[in-house]
Amino acid sequence: MLFFPFVQPAEVWRLYKTVQLYHCTFVRTCHWTMRVVCGLLLVLLCLCGSGAQGEGFTKVGEIREFQETAPGDTADESIGLTTKQTTPDIWAEVRALRDMVVELRVHLQLLQRENSVQETRLTATESKTSHLERENADLQTRLSSSEGELLISKSRIDQLERENAEKPKVAFYTALTDAGYVGPHNADITLKYSKIFTNIGNAYSPATGLFTAPVKGVYYIQFTVCGNHTGLMGVYVYKNNQRIMFNVEWKEDTLYKYFTNSAVLELMAGDEIHLVLPSTYSLYDDSDNHSTFSGTLLFPL
Numbered sequence: 687m688l689f690f691p692f693v694q695p696a697e698v699w700r701l702y703k704t705v706q707l708y709h710c711t712f713v714r715t716c717h718w719t720m721r722v723v724c725g726l727l728l729v730l731l732c733l734c735g736s737g738a739q740g741e742g743f744t745k746v747g748e749i750r751e752f753q754e755t756a757p758g759d760t761a762d763e764s765i766g767l768t769t770k771q772t773t774p775d776i777w778a779e780v781r782a783l784r785d786m787v788v789e790l791r792v793h794l795q796l797l798q799r800e801n802s803v804q805e806t807r808l809t810a811t812e813s814k815t816s817h818l819e820r821e822n823a824d825l826q827t828r829l830s831s832s833e834g835e836l837l838i839s840k841s842r843i844d845q846l847e848r849e850n851a852e853k854p855k856v857a858f859y860t861a862l863t864d865a866g867y868v869g870p871h872n873a874d875i876t877l878k879y880s881k882i883f884t885n886i887g888n889a890y891s892p893a894t895g896l897f898t899a900p901v902k903g904v905y906y907i908q909f910t911v912c913g914n915h916t917g918l919m920g921v922y923v924y925k926n927n928q929r930i931m932f933n934v935e936w937k938e939d940t941l942y943k944y945f946t947n948s949a950v951l952e953l954m955a956g957d958e959i960h961l962v963l964p965s966t967y968s969l970y971d972d973s974d975n976h977s978t979f980s981g982t983l984l985f986p987l
Contacts, residue, residue: 854901856983858890859883861975867915869968877921877961877969879979890981896960899953903986907959908948912976913937915968922962925951934967942976952987 860879862868868877878895890897899905913919913935920934930949937943951959961979963969971977 853986854887854903854983856887856889856900856905857981858885858887858897859980860885860890860892860978862969862971862977862979864971864973866972867968867970869963870917870966871963873965874922874962877963877979879961879977881975884980887983894960896958897981899955899957899959899983901983901986902954903952904984905951905953905959905981906948906984907951907981908946909961909979910944910946910977911935912970913943913968914941914970914976918964918967919943919969920964920967921969922964923949924958924960924962925953926958929962934964942970944976950984 860883861881862877862879863881869875876895878892879890880892882890882892887900889900897907907923909921909923911919911921911933914937916938917936918934919937920932922929923931923933930951931947933945933947935943935945953959959981969977
């Protein structure tokens with residue numbers, strides 16, 4: 687290290703230890719430094735050879751004239767001075783190059799660490815993106831399924847609305863009279879409920895007291911009978927000319943007495959339902975609507 691005193695292992699190790707590098711980097715730096723030293727030695731040898739050659743030519747040319755040897759001596763002195771001035775500059779530049787290489791290596795390692803961190807982040811981002819893409823695909827599948835189910839439901843609703851629009855609507859609710867007592871009579875009479883509150887489909891006729899089924903279906907029929915006279919109270923229920931129900935009560939006092947009954951009947955279109963008051967029986971009704979008759983279509987067949 688006599689020819690290259692600035693390259694000291696202790697100095698290199700101190701510098702590399704400061705930036706936290708590994709021992710292998712120190713060895714590589716020494717190798718590189720030795721290469722630079724060899725190159726500089728070759729340059730110095732060339733310079734020294736040039737100086738020696740100039741001196742030899744001066745000694746051999748002593749027999750020549752003073753005018754020829756004087757310029758040679760001047761050139762040798764100039765070369766020596768130039769060499770002395772150039773040599774320190776070369777060492778300074780080598781030191782600067784060494785420091786630059788060390789700094790670049792440190793910067794490179796920092797960049798490598800940052801690149802590793804960025805790669806880790808990129809991998810995590812790609813993983814999250816892949817997960818989100820899978821979730822989005824799943825949501826798209828669910829959305830498509832929901833849209834299909836919605837279309838089916840809408841189609842079903844439209845069908846039900848059409849069926850409901852096409853379905854006949856039949857319902858009626860009536861009361862007997864405001865006259866008070868009805869009966870007793872010497873013969874059976876058809877009760878004509880004259881007070882109409884509901885008659886959707888116009889299936890009930892207050893003139894005849896008949897409910898006529900407009901379509902084949904299942905119907906719900908209900909009636910309430912009130913008595914306010916001592917004696918028998920009751921009604922027959924007829925389907926066309928067939929008696930299908932008879933309800934009767936005996937009333938002994940002058941207070942109101944009621945009974946209610948109902949039936950679910952399967953009727954053909956044109957079948958008639960009406961109530962008949964038996965002979966010697968009586969009923970009571972007034973503006974309070976004590977005696978009523980009602981019915982509705984449950985569903986067509």
